Amino acid sequence: MRARYTDGRAAVSQEAECGIGQDAVTIRVNDSTHVWAYHELARADDGNGRIVFKRKADTGERLTFEPDAKDVLKAVAPNLFTPRAQGVESPRVVVGVLAAAWGVAAAFLIGIPMSAQPIAGVVPAPYRAQIADISWSQVNAFTEYCDDSDEAARILNEMAHRIMARSNVPHRDEIWITVVDAPFPNAFALPDNSIIVTDDLIQLAGHPDELTGVIAHEIAHIERNHVMTNIIRQMGAGIFFDVVFGGAGAGQAIAVASVNLAGLRYSRGDEEEADARGLDYLDAAGIDTGGLARLFERFRELHEEHGGEVPTLLSSHPATPARTAAARARSRQGLAPSLSDRDWRVVRQACGGSAAPAVED
Amino acid sequence: MTVEAAPAQSFSHTGRFFDVLGLALKNAGLTVVTLTLYRFWARTAMRRRLWSRAWVMGDPLEYTGSAWELVRGFLIALPTFFLPWIFVAYIAPLVMNPITAAWLGFGFWVLLVPLIAAARYWMRRYQLSRTRWRGIRMGLAGSAWSFAAASWGWWVLQVLSLGWYTPAARMNRAKLMWENTRFGDQPFEFADDGESPQKGLWGPFALGWFAFPIAYMASIFVVVMVFASLGMSGVFTPTPAGETPTEPNAVAIFAMIVSFGFAFLFTMLLCWAPYNAASMNRIAGLLSLDGARFRLRTKTFPLFFVTLTGWLISIFSLGLLAPVGGFLQVRYVMNRLEIIGTPKFAEMGQPVIEGPRSGESLGDAFDLDMGVGVI
Numbered sequence: 001m002r003a004r005y006t007d008g009r010a011a012v013s014q015e016a017e018c019g020i021g022q023d024a025v026t027i028r029v030n031d032s033t034h035v036w037a038y039h040e041l042a043r044a045d046d047g048n049g050r051i052v053f054k055r056k057a058d059t060g061e062r063l064t065f066e067p068d069a070k071d072v073l074k075a076v077a078p079n080l081f082t083p084r085a086q087g088v089e090s091p092r093v094v095v096g097v098l099a100a101a102w103g104v105a106a107a108f109l110i111g112i113p114m115s116a117q118p119i120a121g122v123v124p125a126p127y128r129a130q131i132a133d134i135s136w137s138q139v140n141a142f143t144e145y146c147d148d149s150d151e152a153a154r155i156l157n158e159m160a161h162r163i164m165a166r167s168n169v170p171h172r173d174e175i176w177i178t179v180v181d182a183p184f185p186n187a188f189a190l191p192d193n194s195i196i197v198t199d200d201l202i203q204l205a206g207h208p209d210e211l212t213g214v215i216a217h218e219i220a221h222i223e224r225n226h227v228m229t230n231i232i233r234q235m236g237a238g239i240f241f242d243v244v245f246g247g248a249g250a251g252q253a254i255a256v257a258s259v260n261l262a263g264l265r266y267s268r269g270d271e272e273e274a275d276a277r278g279l280d281y282l283d284a285a286g287i288d289t290g291g292l293a294r295l296f297e298r299f300r301e302l303h304e305e306h307g308g309e310v311p312t313l314l315s316s317h318p319a320t321p322a323r324t325a326a327a328r329a330r331s332r333q334g335l336a337p338s339l340s341d342r343d344w345r346v347v348r349q350a351c352g353g354s355a356a357p358a359v360e361d
Numbered sequence: 362m363t364v365e366a367a368p369a370q371s372f373s374h375t376g377r378f379f380d381v382l383g384l385a386l387k388n389a390g391l392t393v394v395t396l397t398l399y400r401f402w403a404r405t406a407m408r409r410r411l412w413s414r415a416w417v418m419g420d421p422l423e424y425t426g427s428a429w430e431l432v433r434g435f436l437i438a439l440p441t442f443f444l445p446w447i448f449v450a451y452i453a454p455l456v457m458n459p460i461t462a463a464w465l466g467f468g469f470w471v472l473l474v475p476l477i478a479a480a481r482y483w484m485r486r487y488q489l490s491r492t493r494w495r496g497i498r499m500g501l502a503g504s505a506w507s508f509a510a511a512s513w514g515w516w517v518l519q520v521l522s523l524g525w526y527t528p529a530a531r532m533n534r535a536k537l538m539w540e541n542t543r544f545g546d547q548p549f550e551f552a553d554d555g556e557s558p559q560k561g562l563w564g565p566f567a568l569g570w571f572a573f574p575i576a577y578m579a580s581i582f583v584v585v586m587v588f589a590s591l592g593m594s595g596v597f598t599p600t601p602a603g604e605t606p607t608e609p610n611a612v613a614i615f616a617m618i619v620s621f622g623f624a625f626l627f628t629m630l631l632c633w634a635p636y637n638a639a640s641m642n643r644i645a646g647l648l649s650l651d652g653a654r655f656r657l658r659t660k661t662f663p664l665f666f667v668t669l670t671g672w673l674i675s676i677f678s679l680g681l682l683a684p685v686g687g688f689l690q691v692r693y694v695m696n697r698l699e700i701i702g703t704p705k706f707a708e709m710g711q712p713v714i715e716g717p718r719s720g721e722s723l724g725d726a727f728d729l730d731m732g733v734g735v736i
Contacts (some may be wrong), residue, residue, distance in 0.1 A: 011497040011545060011706035013420065044423050044493075048375070058425065060496035060711060087409045089402050089428065094391060101398040127456040134455070239447055333449035 001069060005029050008060025016063070022076055024064040025053075027063060036063070038077035038277045043085045053080065060115050105240070112236025113267070120228035132192030139196055143180035146199065152350035153179050153313065155343045156197065160215055163285040181351040189218045191227050199351035204298065208339035209291025211347070213282060213327065217292070218279035233267070254309065275323055287338045288306050290331030374695035376414040381688045384410055389681035401431035407684045408488075410430065415695055417494055426491035433719040434487070442476075445469075478512035479505040482538070489542065500712040502548075503541035511537060528566050528640065532558040535644045545709040550649045551690025561643055565635035573632035580624035587618050626672055634665035641694070651704035658697045668695045 005016035005027055019026040027034040036055065044062060045052035051065040051073060065073065074081045084090055123131075156177045164172040174193040182198035189195050195218045197211070205211040221227060282289045300321075339347065348354065388403035405428040413426035449469045453462040482505035489499040515530035536551040536558065543549070551558075592613060638659040645657030671686025677687075 008496045009710055011495045011709045013495055045421070046409045048413040048421055050421075052423070054496075060493065060498065064420075064421075064497045087406060089406075093402070094395075094399070097391075097395050097402070101395040104398075105396055130457070131455050135461070141606075209363040235451055240452060299556050 001065070001072065002025070002064075003069075004064040005013075005034075006060070006062045006064075008062075008273055013062075020072055020076055021308070025063070030194075034061075038080065039082060041077070043080055043087070045086075047086055051187075081315060101106025108240035112240070113233045116229045116232040116236065117225065119232045120225050123232075124226055128191050128228065130227075132190050132194070133218050133323070135190045136192075139180070139190070143182040143196070143198065145182050146179060146351035148352065149179040149199075149254060149350040151178055152202075152347040154346055155339065156211075156215065156232070159212060159338055159343075160219060163216060163281045163287070166284040167281045169219060169281075171222075174304075175219060175222055177348075178316045179350045187214045187218055189227050191231065193222050195219070195222070199353050201348060202350060203353050204302075205295060206298070207291050207294065207343045208337050208347070209288050210284075210295035211340040212287055213278065213289065213295060216278035216281040216287075218278075219281065220274035221270070223277065224270070224273055226274065230267070231268070239260075271323075275326060283330060285338075286335055288331055288335045289327045289334070290333075291326035291338075293324050293331060298329065300324070371418055371700040372695050372698040373416045374411075374414055376411060376684075376692055376693040378689075380412065381407075382682070382685055385685045388684070389678070392681065401435065402428040403684075404428075404431060407688075412492065413690060414692075418700075420495050423493045424488075424491055425493055426487070430487075430491075431518075431718055431721060434721050437719055474516050475506075475509035475513040477555065478516075479509035480721075482508045483717070485538065487717050487721050494544070495706070496707060496710055497545040498712045498716070499545075500543040500716065501538075501541050502543060502714050503537070508534075508537055517682065524570060525566075528559040528562040528636075531640055532562075536647075539644075539648055543712045543714065544650060546712050547651055547709045552556050552647050552649050552654070554647065558643070558647065562636065562639050566637045569633040569636045573629055576628040576632055577625060579638070580628050581621060584617065584620045584624055586592070588613060590618070626676075628643055629668065630669050630672070631665055634668070635661045637668075640662045644727055646696065650700075651709070653700050653702035653704045656699045656701055657694065658699075661692065 001018045001020055003016045003018045004013040006013045014029050019028075023039075023344060024035050024037040026284060027036065036053065037345045039209075040056055041053045042056050042280075043052065044054040045064075049067050051067065051070060053063040053065075070081075079085060156179070158179055159241070160175065161172060164175070171193065175195065177195045177197055179197050179202070182200060183320060184200060185201040187195065187197045187201055197215065201214065202211060205214075276345045279289050279292070282292070337344070388399070388406060391399040392403055403423075405426055408424040408458045412422040415422045446469070449465055453465050457465070482501070482503075486501040486505070489501045512534060515526065515533055518526040519530050539549045539727060540613075541548075562658050638661050641659050641664075642657045646657045648655045667689050670687050671683075674686045674689075675683040683688065
């Protein structure tokens with residue numbers, strides 16, 4: 001059988017006469033003879049028509065047959081005509097890559113969330129302050145500090161400290177509530193243990209216990225270190241996305257968003273934990289948890305009325321029926337409001353808000 | 362006896378669109394389900410396919426790289442590039458003084474310019490070392506860091522000259538790259554034909570430099586007018602009869618932004634196609650191997666359509682079918698490349714320079730070759 005042979009020492013090919021044996025091909029070129037055993041060979045052509053053999057230990061030698069030699073060669077060396085011989089990886093490799101990919105994904109996307117809380121607990125104070133500065137810059141970009149809110153903030157902080165003292169919340173001296181003017185009803189905790197309450201949330205609340213319920217919930221987030229935990233969790237996801245997906249920058253966007261206002265969202269588990277702990281605070285302080293249930297109900301009605309146009313507090317604190325029911329289940333009648341009528345009026349008037357209606361029973 | 366007939370066209374690419382598309386679809390599917398880890402096998406398979414369809418004087422090229430080499434390169438890039446990058450991108454903004462972190466980030470991005478140039482060089486070195494023709498290996502000598510430093514200097518000059526140094530920079534890079542390229546033990550030469558290397562480039566470059574902003578602004582105007590007329594006719598915001606729509610809806614805004622993007626792509630490729638065709642032809646025209654010269658005959662509009670098609674395939678497939686776009690460009694160029702004269706192949710042996718043991722590392726991180734390669 002005729003073929004062409006290149007010796008790997010010069011870029012020329014020579015006519016060769018090949019003897020096709022059962023175990024090997026014998027190549028006669030000019031005065032020299034080479035014997036290539038089939039099991040020592042690999043394909044070099046990727047099915048481009050002609051059939052090219054090379055030695056597995058690549059010496060640069062090539063033996064090229066015309067396409068019509070396929071049947072003869074395939075009969076004696078079928079292993080050189082399998083997909084694998086032509087460079088297609090085995091199913092075992094594909095399964096291995098699949099397993100490795102999802103293993104790495106699991107390590108990041110499960111391992112990082114699981115280890116996020118311990119890591120968050122050891123973030124040094126200066127770094128925490130630095131992260132808080134970034135969050136504050138976002139708060140300042142979207143809200144305005146109110147000159148007339150000092151008295152309201154004092155009242156809310158006194159109320160919060162009363163609650164925390166009853167439940168012996170650690171680091172309670174570091175927690176500080178600030179009232180801001182913002183075009184959306186929301187409350188959220190920052191990495192430096194600040195709690196931001198917007199004037200729209202205050203206006204939305206029909207009773208001081210409703211507002212107190214939200215603040216108790218935010219205090220629980222701080223006590224359980226959910227803010228930093230969430231940041232660590234999102235950073236892990238961001239790094240995973242960037243490294244595995246080739247540094248496209250999407251991961252960095254996630255990480256940056258995690259320290260921005262829009263990223264201050266918690267996992268469902270964090271929310272449930274903060275709910276339960278917040279209700280504990282209210283119970284211990286003798287405050288009716290029904291207020292929080294009424295606020296959830298109010299948000300749900302607003303959401304229905306506006307067809308999903310109330311994205312702020314609802315997006316980070318979804319008012320699900322289960323949460324409403326949990327707060328209502330622990331409600332006790334006949335308890336005094338968490339703020340006096342006078343204090344509630346002062347709080348309501350923060351940031352130029354309207355005077356408070358009479359405290360509801 | 363050699364079988365070097367003298368074909369009218371010395372280079373050709375016999376890759377078929379649907380053959381390459383089929384492989385690209387398989388690669389895309391496996392790349393998605395493996396969270397992109399399959400990309401090393403995908404690249405290798407695509408390169409084997411494309412190389413084996415590239416014919417030079419009657420014999421095909423051969424790609425001998427393996428996916429595991431690419432994996433090894435990626436694992437090397439993890440600590441050497443990704444860890445510093447994670448610090449700069451994620452950690453520094455949170456734990457450092459904002460100004461210091463910003464300077465660190467800026468410095469990192471400035472360093473990226475030479476780093477990308479070096480990565481391109483390493484990538485080319487790896488791919489050439491895994492490319493054989495008639496059993497003889499190719500290679501790339503020289504220092505990647507020297508290339509990166511020179512490339513960085515030219516980049517600075519490009520910036521300072523508002524782009525007008527670009528033709529010179531492009532030819533400088535090509536000269537440095539090709540003079541270090543080897544076929545076996547034979548170096549390519551970047552010939553001095555007595556003319557400026559940028560001969561024939563300044564006109565097309567000036568055309569691109571002036572025409573692109575004008576064409577883009579004109580296309581923006583057209584897009585705005587089209588959307589305004591569609592908006593006035595109520596296509597985007599159905600309004601009751603007798604009422605005039607007041608605000609564009611989100612669909613209209615999104616469609617307009619997308620139209621701006623496509624207008625940018627279309628005008629950029631169209632306005633710069635003459636320059637790209639001229640510079641590719643000029644670079645090929647200056648190359649020689651053992652006295653044999655090369656000639657490339659790319660033309661503006663075919664190159665524009667091939668490039669645009671490649672981009673559109675890449676965009677609409679979210680990058681997953683980018684190699685198909687790369688293949689179209691490769692096939693177009695290969696089929697228009699000729700060699701004038703015949704090098705003394707019988708005297709060309711294997712190269713003395715060794716190829717790298719691992720794959721492209723940073724080239725993969727920066728995705729420098731659309732998954733296709735230097736071919």
